[in-house]
Amino acid sequence: MSEQAPDGSIARPPTERELLGDRAFRGLTFGFAWFTILLVVLIVGAIGWQAWPVLQRFGADPLTSDKWDGKENFGIQPEIWGTVYSSVIGVGIGSLLGVAVAIFLTQDFIPPRIEVFIKNVVELLAAIPSVVYGLWGIFVVIPFIRPSCEWLHGHLGWVPFFGTRLSGPGVLPAALVLAIMVLPTVSAISRDAIAAVPPKLREAAYGLGATRWEAIRAVILPTASRGIYGAIILAFGRALGETMALAMLVGNSSTLSWSVFSPANTLAALIANKFPESSTLERGMLMYAALVLLAITLLVNLAGTVILRRARLFPQGAAK
Amino acid sequence: MSIVTAEQRDEHKVDLPQLEKSLRHVRTLNSAIMTVVIGGLSVLAMVPLASVLWMLLRRGSERLSLALFTELPPAAGMSGGGIGNALLGTLEVVAIATLISVPFGILAAVFLAEFGPDTKTASAVRFCAKLLTGLPSILAGVFAYGLVVLTTGTFSAPAAGVALALLMIPTVLLTAEEAIRMVPARMREAALGLGATRTQMVLRVTLPTALPGILTGVMLAVARAAGETAPLLFTALFTDYWLTANVMEPTPSLAVLIYDFSGSPFPNQIEIAWAASLVLVFLVLLLNIGGQVLTRRHLRK
Numbered sequence: 001m002s003e004q005a006p007d008g009s010i011a012r013p014p015t016e017r018e019l020l021g022d023r024a025f026r027g028l029t030f031g032f033a034w035f036t037i038l039l040v041v042l043i044v045g046a047i048g049w050q051a052w053p054v055l056q057r058f059g060a061d062p063l064t065s066d067k068w069d070g071k072e073n074f075g076i077q078p079e080i081w082g083t084v085y086s087s088v089i090g091v092g093i094g095s096l097l098g099v100a101v102a103i104f105l106t107q108d109f110i111p112p113r114i115e116v117f118i119k120n121v122v123e124l125l126a127a128i129p130s131v132v133y134g135l136w137g138i139f140v141v142i143p144f145i146r147p148s149c150e151w152l153h154g155h156l157g158w159v160p161f162f163g164t165r166l167s168g169p170g171v172l173p174a175a176l177v178l179a180i181m182v183l184p185t186v187s188a189i190s191r192d193a194i195a196a197v198p199p200k201l202r203e204a205a206y207g208l209g210a211t212r213w214e215a216i217r218a219v220i221l222p223t224a225s226r227g228i229y230g231a232i233i234l235a236f237g238r239a240l241g242e243t244m245a246l247a248m249l250v251g252n253s254s255t256l257s258w259s260v261f262s263p264a265n266t267l268a269a270l271i272a273n274k275f276p277e278s279s280t281l282e283r284g285m286l287m288y289a290a291l292v293l294l295a296i297t298l299l300v301n302l303a304g305t306v307i308l309r310r311a312r313l314f315p316q317g318a319a320k
Numbered sequence: 321m322s323i324v325t326a327e328q329r330d331e332h333k334v335d336l337p338q339l340e341k342s343l344r345h346v347r348t349l350n351s352a353i354m355t356v357v358i359g360g361l362s363v364l365a366m367v368p369l370a371s372v373l374w375m376l377l378r379r380g381s382e383r384l385s386l387a388l389f390t391e392l393p394p395a396a397g398m399s400g401g402g403i404g405n406a407l408l409g410t411l412e413v414v415a416i417a418t419l420i421s422v423p424f425g426i427l428a429a430v431f432l433a434e435f436g437p438d439t440k441t442a443s444a445v446r447f448c449a450k451l452l453t454g455l456p457s458i459l460a461g462v463f464a465y466g467l468v469v470l471t472t473g474t475f476s477a478p479a480a481g482v483a484l485a486l487l488m489i490p491t492v493l494l495t496a497e498e499a500i501r502m503v504p505a506r507m508r509e510a511a512l513g514l515g516a517t518r519t520q521m522v523l524r525v526t527l528p529t530a531l532p533g534i535l536t537g538v539m540l541a542v543a544r545a546a547g548e549t550a551p552l553l554f555t556a557l558f559t560d561y562w563l564t565a566n567v568m569e570p571t572p573s574l575a576v577l578i579y580d581f582s583g584s585p586f587p588n589q590i591e592i593a594w595a596a597s598l599v600l601v602f603l604v605l606l607l608n609i610g611g612q613v614l615t616r617r618h619l620r621k
Binding site: 010011012013014018019021022025026028029030032033034035036037039040042043046047049050096097098100101103104105109118120121122123124125127128129130131132133134135136138139140180183187211212213214216234237238240241242243244247248268271272275276287290293294297298300301302304305 | 347348350351354355357358359361362364365366368369371372375376379424427428430431432434435436441442444445447448449450451452454455456457458459460462463466467486489493513514515516517518519520522523543544546547548549550553554557575578579582583593594597600601604605608612
């Protein structure tokens with residue numbers, strides 16, 4: 001746009017070539033936007049295609065069997081159990097901490113400057129790579145919790161959760177590290193949900209004589225509940241698919257047990273550990289496990305996204 | 321207007337001692353206890369980060385020297401060694417992933433923010449991008465294995481780049497859309513008023529203005545990709561040797577090196593794993609803090 005028109009203005013209508021370029025560029029962006037949708041289809045297709053031969057041969061049997069010999073039997077029931085069990089414990093602990101942080105950072109407990117500091121620290125938790133958490137889990141978490149676990153097993157061994165000894169890796173260390181990894185997700189999304197509660201609701205509660213905790217429990221948390229549930233479900237989706245920290249900490253043993261000290265296995269850890277030295281048939285079976293994992297995580301993420309969208313579109317407690 | 325009897329008036333009398341804020345009252349005491357609990361849990365939530373950083377500094381710095389960056393990883397039972405090839409490999413793989421995901425993400429974001437923000441396509445794309453943010457990284461690896469490794473017949477850096485790009489695209493796309501939307505409408509209108517086409521407006525006005533916000537998203541995405549391990553196991557694998565000019569061969573990376581050495585019985589390899597973790601976390605935190613500073617400066621303007 002350097003050439004000037006006779007009247008001194010730099011404005012001029014676009015040339016034929018520029019209009020053509022405009023149409024091409026618009027088409028390009030449209031194409032890439034569509035490609036994002038295509039990616040989801042492509043992922044489902046590529047994994048489904050690799051799993052197809054095994055799916056045809058075994059049907060749904062592997063879902064309910066716990067035998068794996070690499071030739072005839074491919075049972076992934078223990079892995080499905082381990083995935084869900086470790087995620088439930090991890091997300092349970094992580095949500096408790098995450099929601100506490102979210103409340104602590106939004107309800108004027110501390111000066112704003114410290115609020116920002118804590119928020120940044122918790123966000124940095126999300127930045128640490130999962131393989132580093134795995135290394136930390138092996139050398140810090142397991143030795144640290146071992147004495148308490150021994151005590152619990154010794155004194156409360158009749159409780160199914162403490163039924164076995166902690167031999168090293170196991171469900172509990174894996175779940176604790178998972179809790180730390182999902183904490184930033186829970187706290188960030190819950191914080192947004194709590195911050196979106198109209199201030200007049202809180203003021204009204206205080207005006208009626210509620211203490212700070214009563215206002216939080218009876219007014220603020222129920223109003224923000226949809227957002228918080230959405231956060232927890234999304235965190236659950238993350239936990240289900242988390243691989244490295246679990247592959248390093250969960251023990252990689254196909255065990256079905258209620259004990260949190262027992263070694264176990266998860267779908268993602270199974271794939272990561274077995275893949276490098278697997279036969280063709282076994283590789284197909286791992287793709288089957290990948291397909292199951294994909295289905296579970298897609299469903300959970302879908303639910304979380306939909307809940308959060310509803311929470312945003314129809315905020316509770318807002319003036320009608 | 322009803323007639324209020326004396327007894328009724330007494331019932332509605334405010335119980336003044338109830339309003340006193342003293343810990344002798346159950347309600348205030350409850351509130352105070354919960355404040356302590358919430359504060360305690362929040363502090364507890366920060367302990368792991370402190371512990372991770374402390375361990376990284378203590379155990380990782382033992383081996384921090386020039387040799388760490390210039391030597392190859394030690395074989396089992398050997399002493400010395402470094403992470404030179406893994407560091408280069410990580411940079412190569414992440415660079416490939418960035419080259420794929422950044423143009424992809426930004427172009428799609430331009431469509432979402434400028435050309436068709438309210439179309440059905442746009443809401444479908446946003447939905448899919450959000451779903452992709454929740455895609456387990458290992459499945460990105462499985463996908464790239466089927467798509468690239470099986471077709472080309474070899475584990476390679478580009479295969480890993482495709483896997484990591486898949487994980488970066490949603491972050492780049494969603495943050496870029498946000499950043500482009502924040503560009504004031506009057507700047508767009510001024511460009512259009514001068515006779516610019518929408519494309520010229522986007523390329524010369526909107527994108528340059530939104531650049532800091534877009535860069536933040538890119539840095540966050542790069543930081544995440546650099547630490548990913550699971551997808552690399554299926555795509556780049558690992559090698560104990562230096563990179564060669566041929567990219568179509570197994571490529572080492574810091575993340576896979578840490579994973580491989582973490583289970584090693586040899587103290588030397590475990591020390592190297594901690595040192596590699598320190599270097600990796602340092603890189604990742606640098607990118608993250610850089611991104612945050614960039615956003616803050618952008619918001620202040």
